[in-house]
Amino acid sequence: MTTAVDRVRAAYARIAQVDRPEVWIALRPQADTESDAAAVDAKVAAGDRLPLAGTVLAVKGNIDVAGLPTTAGCPAYAYEPDTDAPAVARLKAAGAVVLGTTNLDQFATGLVGTRSPYGAVRNALSPEHVSGGSSSGSAVAVALGIADVALGTDTAGSGRVPAAFNGIVGLKPTFGLIPTEGVVPACASLDCVTVFARTLSEAEQAMSLMAAPSGRALAAPAPRDPGPWRIAVPELGQLGRLDPGWAEAFEAAAQRLSDAGAELLPVDLAPFTEAAAMLYEGAFVAERYTAVGSFIDAHPGSPDLDPTVAGIISRAKDIPAHQLYADQQRLASLRVRALATLGDADALLLPTAPGHPTLTEVAADPLGVNARLGRFTNSTNLFDLAAVAVPAGDVNGLPFGVMLIGPAFTDERLVRIAGLLNNPPLRLAVIGAHLSGQPLNGQLRAVGGRLVRTTTTARAYRLYALDTLPPKPGLVRVGEDGGTIEAEVWQLPAEGLGVFLAALPRPMALGSVELADGSFVTGFLCEPQAVEGAREITSYGSWRAYLAALPRP
Secondary structure, three states: OOOHHHHHHHHHHHHHHHOOHHHEEEEOOHHHHHHHHHHHHHHHHOOOOOOOOOOEEEEEOOEOOOOOOEOOOOHHHOEOOOOOOHHHHHHHHOOOEEEEEEOOOHHHOOOOOOOOOOOOOEOOOOOOEEOOOOOHHHHHHHHOOOOOEEEEEEOOOOOOHHHHHHOOEEEEOOOOOOOOOOEOOOOOOOOEEEEEEOOHHHHHHHHHHHOOOOHHHHHOOOOOOOOOOEEEOOOHHHOOOOOOOHHHHHHHHHHHHHHOOOEEEOOOOHHHHHHHHHHHHOHHHHHHHHHHHHHHHOOOOOOOOOHHHHHHHHHHHHOOHHHHHHHHHHHHHHHHHHHHHHOOOOEEEEEOOOOOOEHHHHHHOHHHHHHHHOOOOOHHHHOOEEEEEEEEEEEOOEEEEEEEEEEOOOHHHHHHHHHHHHOOOEEEEEOOOOOOOOOOHHHHHHOOOEEEEEEEEOOOEEEEEEOOOOOEEEEEEOOOOOEOOEEEEEEEOHHHHHHHHHOOOOOEEEEEEEEOOOOEEEEEEEOHHHHOOOEEOHHHOOHHHHHHHOOOO
């Protein structure tokens, strides 16, 4: 078993190997992190349950870590906090060990990862391309295998664009789900602490450990009825100009969701893209001036200030109040339109970004390139939505990523749907006590099962009533002498089927069941010796019909 100390040593070895100093603003001395890791190992040895024991954590440089300077990407702004931000403290309490704080677009203003006096953060896989921002260092630390989990922030897409560009997972939770105390604000009314990881399960675990109870959860959508996920997918014409190959990659991602059983629905993307343009072109950017404008005004011409960032924030102080009220009204109208066009969809599928620029392209047009990158991400927090960004293949040797966006507090649902892109679900045919309305159906639902369709087996099976509690039938394949038996086909996450199989009692077994259309699906069968002496009930055609015919007590 790998210890926390072993994992820390491996992280520092990886840091030396990849030689990417621009990832870090403040990297802790290895001796200090090893000491923390040894304390974690000691607690585990004493019997403490630490779900993140052996996990190393990187923290974006605008989030407080006690003992390290919080700079927000500006050396002159630095202060040294006495306590960890709650998000950091909760991960540390679960056993994570902090390596250091990471580089970012200054004051979390940008989606490129180049706006920092600590240097531009290069892409993990292609150093001539941008890493994405503003949470650039955190994403690259995870993508390079240095950190297991990293924290970022997301106002306009900073927790999602870097995930897409570096081929990792980025969770942008519902606003308020993770506390933002101890975070230097960009736009306090929109900012979210986000999670980067190499897998959905790692990211989701970290998010659940940081999440705080929220009164807003009372307004969360009610659990939906079982059935195929409903995914809103815009037409390619509404996506605008994409990098070569990206339209095809997006269509392929949508097709994978459809192949996994999701229902694809049309959607009008216009209210989302119109709202996205308002984040920087309208009055909402004035909130960035509220956050750090006085500091920028007090340091004119400072070499510690990125000129692009300083210009964006300084210009925002001249925005009149009446424009803010007008933009708020327009945003409210756009949100009504956006939610209406989503209808009863569980999620909206979008490319995370329209393209992946090079460092040279950003240098030539820093504002224009950055504006393009936020086309699909900028509206998410304005509309109070949750999102998850996941890898969806490679295009021309670079990662391609997509987002799933949904209503507030559907974070877990979005993770489940996103899992379909890289871990296709399995299908299971049930014919007895696991049918809808039967005593064991809850076992299917408990592992994420969803009813796909009701059908029958091929005319090749016999059904028997077994002497079990609760009562169950046994299905046996006999060939030409058999009959057709009612069956439900359920879709289960791959990991869910494993849990289900581990708890399956004898004489039940899983095998290949032929359906009426000639297809084969994994399903419940019975060991042949178990039906000796059992009553054959094939003539009823279904377990439910047999139960209905039994005398009532």
